[in-house]
Structure formats: structure tokens, C-alpha cells
Amino acid sequence: MTTPKTFRWGIMATGRISRQFAQDMKNHVPDAVLTAVGSRSTESANAFADEFEIANRHTNYKSLAEDPDVDVVYIGTPNNLHYQNVKDCLNAGKAVLCEKPFMLNGKQAQELVDLAQKKNVFLMEAMWTRFLPMHKALYEFVQHGGLGEIRMVQANFGFRTSFDPTSRLFDPVLGGGALLDVGVYVLAFAVRYLGMPTHISGYADIGATGVDEQSGYILGYPSGAMAVLTSAVRTQTYNEASLLGTKGRARVQERFHEGTTYITEVGDTTTSHHIPLEETGLHYQAIEVHRCLREGLVESPGMPHDDTLAIARVMDTLRGQWGIKYPGE
Ligand SMILES: NC(=O)c1ccc[n+]([C@@H]2O[C@H](COP(=O)([O-])OP(=O)(O)OC[C@H]3O[C@@H](n4cnc5c(N)ncnc54)[C@H](OP(=O)(O)O)[C@@H]3O)[C@@H](O)[C@H]2O)c1
Numbered sequence: 001m002t003t004p005k006t007f008r009w010g011i012m013a014t015g016r017i018s019r020q021f022a023q024d025m026k027n028h029v030p031d032a033v034l035t036a037v038g039s040r041s042t043e044s045a046n047a048f049a050d051e052f053e054i055a056n057r058h059t060n061y062k063s064l065a066e067d068p069d070v071d072v073v074y075i076g077t078p079n080n081l082h083y084q085n086v087k088d089c090l091n092a093g094k095a096v097l098c099e100k101p102f103m104l105n106g107k108q109a110q111e112l113v114d115l116a117q118k119k120n121v122f123l124m125e126a127m128w129t130r131f132l133p134m135h136k137a138l139y140e141f142v143q144h145g146g147l148g149e150i151r152m153v154q155a156n157f158g159f160r161t162s163f164d165p166t167s168r169l170f171d172p173v174l175g176g177g178a179l180l181d182v183g184v185y186v187l188a189f190a191v192r193y194l195g196m197p198t199h200i201s202g203y204a205d206i207g208a209t210g211v212d213e214q215s216g217y218i219l220g221y222p223s224g225a226m227a228v229l230t231s232a233v234r235t236q237t238y239n240e241a242s243l244l245g246t247k248g249r250a251r252v253q254e255r256f257h258e259g260t261t262y263i264t265e266v267g268d269t270t271t272s273h274h275i276p277l278e279e280t281g282l283h284y285q286a287i288e289v290h291r292c293l294r295e296g297l298v299e300s301p302g303m304p305h306d307d308t309l310a311i312a313r314v315m316d317t318l319r320g321q322w323g324i325k326y327p328g329e
Contacts, residue, residue: 010036010070014048018076024283038064079175095122101180109312113305129257131284134275148247155186155241158232177211183231190227196310204322
């Protein structure tokens with residue numbers, strides 16, 4: 001069997017993050033060809049295609065999903081559309097890289113993970129931070145026992161934005177709220193080092209649109225390990241993360257999810273590890289997608305389906321405690 005020299009990408013939606021992703025791909029992934037774009041409007045599809053020299057322009061998402069010239073689709077639509085978009089792509093046999101949060105809830109996530117596995121098609125949540133050089137180095141350090149056994153994970157991700165009930169951050173129809181927008185990053189960090197928790201409890205401040213504007217939550221594990229996490233869209237927090245182990249501790253400096261420096265303190269030795277990042281870093285995950293496709297994998301070991309499901313289930317439990325339901329749930 002021959003493996004392709006290049007992969008043909010379709011970009012679904014032309015918003016802020018799709019634009020950044022396309023830019024990073026153009027600059028840093030030579031074996032990717034941006035072949036198609038899908039948008040709700042002809043104007044946006046054409047403008048995006050002209051900017052990034054994309055040949056195929058689609059004025060609806062399903063038609064992009066079914067484009068025979070596309071191998072893999074990047075999904076950059078609002079949270080509430082991810083379910084249908086991923087489903088259409090998988091049913092058309094397209095590999096998928098879907099923006100975070102993967103789905104609105106665990107039920108949707110489970111259904112699509114099952115579909116990908118049944119169809120033997122690659123599927124990954126775009127948890128891009130996991131593939132950044134610094135985060136890979138930290139993970140390896142911890143895997144090799146550099147900090148001993150992890151007893152506690154702490155992580156915060158919050159920013160203050162103006163209240164706009166129509167924006168994707170606040171509108172429940174679009175899957176708004178801090179937990180799904182940035183809580184997903186602190187959860188992805190905790191789940192990577194500690195796995196699926198057995199205890200979950202949190203408190204949230206619910207705003208005028210009925211979604212969480214800030215919250216704090218604790219995950220507990222049978223070993224006694226715990227994660228203490230916060231997320232916010234109306235409060236600027238110190239966006240740092242730390243791993244506290246039996247042998248030492250590590251701290252990823254602000255903003256941890258796009259981090260380039262972590263500091264370890266093991267015994268009497270403090271070391272600063274600086275590992276720079278090219279551009280915004282959205283392309284590292286695409287390089288991983290290519291690697292997985294060449295190896296015929298349906299999931300990436302760096303962001304496996306089980307981690308995506310664990311994150312979605314923790315979010316379900318927290319939203320259940322806070323009484324937040326999205327339309328249709
Ligand atoms: N990885 C990251 O760092 C990162 C950062 C920000 C956001 N995200 C994720 O990426 C997704 C999109 O976020 P974004 O910041 O790019 O949002 P955005 O700028 O609002 O763009 C979203 C795009 O989705 C399409 N869309 C379809 N229905 C829409 C609706 N009802 N309202 C608004 N847009 C609609 C539009 O594209 P068309 O008009 O072309 O159809 C729009 O341009 C979200 O899931 C978000 O969580 C990830």
C-alpha cells in the first residue's frame with residue numbers, strides 16, 4: 001500500500017479560528033493542500049478561498065463534507081454545529097479534526113466516536129495544545145517519573161470579555177459558557193495526567209443568558225489525587241497550570257495552554273525549560289493528523305477518544321450540578 005505524499009484538507013466555516021488554522025497550515029505544513037472551503041455564504045467562501053488559494057468553494061457544510069477532492073476536514077463551526085458536521089464528514093468517509101469542545105455533551109461524543117470506530121475513519125478533537133513542543137516535553141518528563149506520582153493538578157483559564165448575549169461565548173443556542181469554551185483546556189490538562197475522575201463537584205456563577213460565566217471545580221481520584229480547576233469568560237485569571245508530585249512540582253507559565261516555558265522544582269534544583277513555538281501553533285495537531293493517517297490510525301495517542309469522552313462526561317456532570325441545559329438536550 002502506498003501512502004499519499006500530501007493530504008487534501010477541507011476547511012469548514014470561515015471564522016476567526018479557521019482563518020488562523022489555515023494560516024498556520026499554509027506556513028508550516030508543506031504536505032497539506034488546502035483544497036476546499038465550506039461556508040454558509042458564497043461571499044465568505046469566496047473571500048476565504050481567494051485569501052488562501054483554495055480551489056473548491058462550497059456554500060453549505062454538507063457539500064464540503066461530501067467533496068471527493070477532500071481527505072480530511074477541519075471543523076471550525078460554533079459548538080452546537082459540531083455534532084452534525086462531524087457526522088456528515090464521517091458518513092462521507094472523511095477524516096476529521098473537530099474544534100474544541102468536541103461536542104455539547106457526552107452522548108453526542110460517544111455516538112460519533114462509535115461511528116468513527118465502526119467506519120474505521122480517523123477522528124480527533126482539536127486539542128492543539130497537547131501537540132505543542134513544550135507540552136510534549138513536559139508530558140514525557142512526567143511519564144518518565146520526573147515528578148514522581150502526581151498528587152494534584154491545578155489549572156486556571158479565564159479571560160474577561162464584554163457581555164454580548166448573541167456571541168458564541170454567551171448564547172446557549174451556540175453552546176456558550178466558560179466551561180465548554182476554556183474549561184475544556186483545564187480539563188484536557190487534568191485528564192491527561194490523572195484520567196477520568198470518580199468524584200466531580202463544582203460551583204458556577206450563571207449569567208443572564210443561563211450559561212456559566214465563571215466556575216471552579218474539583219475532580220477526585222481513588223488514589224487520593226485531585227485536580228482543582230477554574231474557567232471564566234467574565235474574569236481574567238492567572239492562566240497557569242501546575243503538576244504537584246511526590247518527587248517535585250512543575251508549573252507552566254501563563255498562558256499555559258499555548259505555553260513555551262515550564263519550571264520544574266525537584267529536590268533543591270529549579271530548572272526553567274523554554275521550548276519555543278512556531279506562530280500560534282495550530283499546525284502541530286495537523287502534523288499529528290498526517291502521522292496518524294499514514295499509520296492508518298482512527299485516533300491519536302496524543303488526544304485519544306477516551307480523553308475526549310472523559311472531558312465531555314465531566315462537563316455533563318458539572319452542567320448537571322449547575323442546572324445548565326442547551327436547547328434540545
Ligand atoms: N483552538 C482554539 O484556540 C480556538 C479558539 C477559538 C475558538 N475555537 C473553537 O472554534 C469554533 C469556532 O470559534 P471561532 O472563534 O472561530 O468563532 P467565529 O469567529 O464566530 O466563527 C465561527 C464560524 O462558524 C460559522 N457559523 C455557522 N453558524 C454560525 C452562527 N449561528 N453564528 C456564528 N457563526 C456561525 C461561520 O462561518 P461561515 O459564515 O463561513 O459559515 C463563522 O464564521 C468554536 O467551537 C470554538 O470553541 C477554538
